[in-house]
Amino acid sequence: MVGKRFGLLLCCLWGLSSGLRGQPSEALERLLEAVELRHAVIGISVKTVADGRIVIDRSGDKSLQPASVCKLLSSALALKEKGADFHYTTSVWRTGTIADGKLNGDIVIESNGDPCFDSRYFPEYKFTDRLVDAIRQLNIRQIRGKIRIENDKQVVLPGSWLWEDISNYYGAAYFPFNYKDNTYYLRFRTGLPGEKTVLLNVDPEQPGVRFVNEVKAAEGNTDDAWIFGGPYSKEMHILGTLPQKREVFQIKGAMHRPDLCFLEEIGKKLNKIGIVVGGVEIAGGGKKEKIETFVSPALKDIVRETNKKSINLFAEALGQLVDEINYPERCRVLLDEIGVGASGVVLKDACGLSAANAVPAEVFTNLLLWAHKMLGWNFVASLPLAGTDAGLNPYVAANPALKNKLRAKTGSFAGVRCLSGYLTTERGEILAFTILVNHFDGSPSLLQKKIGEFLCSFL
Known part of the structure; x- marks a missing residue:
């Protein structure tokens, strides 16, 4: 009788444990059934930090567009090569x-x-x-x-950056001399919808550059103005629309001659x-x-700002610290040297702005495992923290259980949403994970909510 009861207890415990292990798998299936992912490609890699055990792998070896998650590579490898206390x-x-x-x-x-x-x-x-x-x-x-x-x-602009990016603030490139984040401000006054706006000033002034303002006012509160021109242009054209009836409305551009x-x-x-x-x-x-x-500030502080604020300029600077001549190739060499592996890695820049970048999810997850052990808090603390840093809000707003348990770098383009970082479970286990989604349809915020729900299944 005792033997039967003991056997029954073991079966119950096994069933409970199996059920807990099954929750992330079930949550993954629910995520993959999301209408937003009907035509998408998705790569997921989740491993335990303690021993590198695979928890979930879904096309983790497929090379996908990672967007700003690329900054994990340049920031981690810059810390490795130069040390946390390096200063310019x-x-x-x-x-x-x-x-x-x-x-x-x-x-x-x-x-x-x-x-x-x-x-x-x-x-x-x-x-x-x-x-x-x-x-x-x-x-x-x-x-x-x-x-x-x-x-x-x-230092030159990466050749694969898009024309519509390179003169706008997020396309502020890294130069041998940099000033005020290589960013300037354009201030406009807007009237009624359809009326041409007035360009009030440029701050700081951009010597040798003439601005041609073709921006009009429009209904709503959306900034849909874009700056077009190249690094050697003497003329910048500003197109699109800005919200109506504003005494001052400000947009940002990228300096090409800081x-x-x-x-x-x-x-x-x-x-x-x-x-x-x-x-x-x-x-x-x-x-x-x-x-x-x-x-300069210490490298660990520059890395912190790079990852928490997703600053392309700083990330390109970190890439130059890794290798001034050929960062992509040096990055691949270092990934192989530290045991992360570079198979499937295609890089065109250090910040992730290039649409030609492609990296498997498992490469980022393996990098996170290595960085947690070898770089420690200087790297881990640079990642945005759920509940504190705004970048993770779309994932956490409907999933408050992730607050203070999720640290992760985000990445986004049109049709691309990516997330890679660390998740601490209720049991204190730390997981390293990467989720790369390419070519999704529909609402980005709804997809991010569903990704947050998937992550909650590990808690």
């Missing part, structure tokens, strides 16, 4: 001699690719103001030469405090003396 350093020199308040030479900025100069993400890092103050402390009233930026790096913009702005700031820049060509150069060294 930028030296500023003066050439020539100073006599009677006149610098008979130049101010030379030796740029080292720092992406954080006067960044809105690091408001305490005021490069321009500190440089102006350093020049003033030399008791200079006139710079006979020029303010020059020197850098021997050759160096010229900076030189224009610092010249004005120096002139305002009585320091004149002559711009004279001075032969020889004479004595050279360092006047200031600027040290």
Whole structure:
């Protein structure tokens, strides 16, 4: 009798355990039945962080468009290659001699690719103001030469970025010299629907660029204005519509010459405090003396902002830290070296803006397993946290159980929704997961809600 009862108890426990294990599988089937996924391609990889055990794999080996989830690669590998406490350093020199308040030479900025100069993400890092103050402390009233930026790096826009992206704010590329997140603001006044808007100002000014405003006012509250032009264009066309009856409505564009913009702005700031820049060509150069060294925020802080705010400019900078010449190839080599594997990985940039990127879900999941062990909190804490960081709201709004249990990087294009990160269950088990959805139809927010429901099944 005791044996029968014990056997029955074992059967009950097995049934309960099997039922719990079956919940994610059942939730997966419900997700795959979603009408939004009828014509979609989806790759899912879920593994335990403790031992790498596969929990769910659904086409995890298929190469799919990951969008901004690509930032996990560049941020993790930059931390690996440079270390969490790496800093960019930028030296500023003066050439020539100073006599009677006149610098008979130049101010030379030796740029080292720092992406954080006067960044809105690091408001305490005021490069321009500190440089102006350093020049003033030399008791200079006139710079006979020029303010020059020197850098021997050759950085160009990824060739696969779309024409409609490269002049808008999210297409702000990484350059040898970067300023104010390589972003400027266009401010408009709008009237009645159908009326042409008035372009009030451009801040900061973009030297050598003429803006052609063809934007009209429209009903509703949607910003549907786009900036078109290339990195070498002298003319930018602004098309589309903006909400009606606004005294000021602001949109953002991508600087293609942040160096010229900076030189224009610092010249004005120096002139305002009585320091004149002559711009004279001075032969020889004479004595050279360092006047200031600027040290960027730590790499771990740049990585944090990159992943939490999904900043393309910073991600491209991280890719350059991994390899200045060929980041995609170096990335593949490193993935193989650390045991993640690079099979199926096709990369055209470091931030995920290129529609030509393709990565299997299991590559991101394996990267997360490696990063959790080898990079620790400096990487894990850089991922948006559900309930704290707004980027995860579409997944969490209808699934509050995910709050403080989900840390993940999002990625999105039209027809693309991706999510990759860590999920902590009620039992304290940590899962690494990746969900890549391509070519879905219908409501993005409804799909994200259903993905959130699927993740809740693991809790």
